[in-house]
Amino acid sequence: MSPPKPRATATTGRPRDDAARQAILRATADLLEEVGFGKLSIEGIAAQAGVAKTTIYRWWHNKGVLALEAFLTAVSPKIAFTETAAPLEDLRAQVQRVGKLYRGKTGRILCELIALGQADAETHRQLLDGYLTPRRTVAKACLQRAIAQGVLRDDIDLNVMIDAIYGPIWYRMMLRHGPLDVAYIDALLDLALYGLTISPRRRPCPPGQR
Amino acid sequence: MSPPKPRATATTGRPRDDAARQAILRATADLLEEVGFGKLSIEGIAAQAGVAKTTIYRWWHNKGVLALEAFLTAVSPKIAFTETAAPLEDLRAQVQRVGKLYRGKTGRILCELIALGQADAETHRQLLDGYLTPRRTVAKACLQRAIAQGVLRDDIDLNVMIDAIYGPIWYRMMLRHGPLDVAYIDALLDLALYGLTISPRRRPCPPGQR
Amino acid sequence: MSPPKPRATATTGRPRDDAARQAILRATADLLEEVGFGKLSIEGIAAQAGVAKTTIYRWWHNKGVLALEAFLTAVSPKIAFTETAAPLEDLRAQVQRVGKLYRGKTGRILCELIALGQADAETHRQLLDGYLTPRRTVAKACLQRAIAQGVLRDDIDLNVMIDAIYGPIWYRMMLRHGPLDVAYIDALLDLALYGLTISPRRRPCPPGQR
């Protein structure tokens, strides 16, 4: 009982104050943007949220899960797939949208949260389940529509496909060895779709697709 | 003179004790492996190296640059390009070697150092200059040999090419959403080289190419 | 609020732990006796008291005020005036008692605290208010009784009188140029009371005066 776990149910007693919860998440998100995860402190959050440290520790095990929840709450709404008739164009639009997001502070924070997950299994799991997997699932659906329409090979593991598309985006986001701009992402998608090797076929734009 | 910067030159006075320097770097590398960057402490390093804290602060601004230097000193020798007649095979071998390294603790530490670079420009610069850029330079040379031999397209920015190949490796190293094993890397290289889209050509390519 | 001042009142929050306070004062007094103020360290006190350094800094600005409070707490009870019918004998007894105390470690510590007060106004004030003034007040009352009984001149500032009596005691305590023994103190009192100059009268004074 000593580790303060989030209560599953509490039938009696004073109910959880949702205003405090919101204030904490908000303060965390703000500070995360302002100073980054590295310099985030529970005391700072408590002060900014006008809340006692106890209240934070009561509901979140550690800085990581709190930061993560705050991050997810703030960022998740900003990325969503559109769904049109042309799956590859959907994909291209979505990747561009992600790229734009990752260029900024969101990318910086995300990177810190990933690093955090290296040491703490729970943070890692939460990051995957709460952020990565849902987005990959949507992306898979998009790719499957493309396969169904016969514009993509059907002999490759979807997970590998997605890695090939998103991997380089994350790579540049984290290493920052070059710009993560529209042109780069476009070139990258071309490469992923048509390969590096010399071949008779190019991306000859099936008439009407582009 | 109050900010303790690494001296550029010191013609007089007691010279720097290289034994202490080595001990510090060694202790740092060991602790980095043992507990990760997150739980690395200067006090711990000083104790393990048998050195005063001041000696550390005299030569390294902060934990980041020290950890980075220790990391580079320890890891750099472990990755090198072979050079044979078949550049694409060189590439494949090298990527597999990198993949193997990133599967383990090295990957975990690297990921923390990257996150660190998000907030501190100097750490970021040092990571790029000391680690990433040299490796990319070698990789570029390899790709250029392949282009010269006519097995790779010559109309694509080399930086984008390299991103397409290495990006997904790093992606999996950091997110750990799937195994970073030999089969994955092989599949990834095939994809990068031949593309996702449906084409008459497949990898066991035109006779005589391999 | 950044300078950690002793709180005036705290209506809310966890109340101050008096056990910790006592332990700190006790440890300080002990170490003061053992090693003197010069080698007193907050870390040492914290360790001996089984207390965190922060707890000390929370309630005492610096080593000086802590040492002083510990000193006063430990020493004050040891000196008190007796009150008999013969004020001059009361005085003589009290001065001898003080002399005995100052011969030992108490004197040594007191001397260090006085030196400390030279640089820090607050320490100085606290030393005067907490130690010196109360004792001088009592001594004044004693002298006034003597004056009322007609055995002491009534035309001299009481403060000067007291200085004349106690000054030489402190002088020898601090300079240690000679013994601070019973004989010395007796001789001193005779001198103070009857003067240095040649006069017909000697201490076993005119009949009827005592």
Added chain:
Amino acid sequence: MSPPKPRATATTGRPRDDAARQAILRATADLLEEVGFGKLSIEGIAAQAGVAKTTIYRWWHNKGVLALEAFLTAVSPKIAFTETAAPLEDLRAQVQRVGKLYRGKTGRILCELIALGQADAETHRQLLDGYLTPRRTVAKACLQRAIAQGVLRDDIDLNVMIDAIYGPIWYRMMLRHGPLDVAYIDALLDLALYGLTISPRRRPCPPGQR
């Protein structure tokens, strides 16, 4: 041999650099005035004197003896006895001169040096031999002249006499519980000379003496 003792004689090698010695003493005296003994640091002295720390440690065991020597060098010349035909007036003039000196920074420093002597026997000895004893010797001579002239009692230990005169001065210098001004010193001398008790004789100013 490890404790660096001041060399007694050095028949060979480079002779001691007196310029360095002077610079060190001067810097020490200056810093002593400026920040007091408590915040005096060897590093500061070395920096201000343009001298290596080694050079200081070679010639002085510790901060105390250095500070003391610097103090004596700077202060000694400021106090000297005059010698006239009226010993008691000489005394009065000298005590006033001492009082004036002790009112200022000299007193503050002196007090710190005395405290220092509580813990370190050598410092204490040096303070007595170098400062106190010579001054007391001169004062004794003065008193003896007064005794020879028949204006002072000859049945009292000279040491006690001197304590009775100088003790209260030091007392006020160190405790600062009241002003150390001309009037105070005058009153004090009267008291010391003529006593506190009621007697037919007052200081009736032997004609021509005052």
Added chain:
DNA sequence: AAATAATCGAGACGGTACGTCTGGTCTTACC
């Protein structure tokens, strides 16, 4: 209505590590 129970704020507590300062020692090159 009272009792019970969990929440909340405030803030003290024992700790760990921080980055700095100074004390003394040593090592080197120069004079």
Added chain:
DNA sequence: GGTAAGACCAGACGTACCGTCTCGATTATTT
């Protein structure tokens, strides 16, 4: 051999947060 420069080990400094622990006050449900 003395000296300036400065690196070295050692250890205390005062601060920032950590995660835990009382408190008194508040807000519900259950008797």
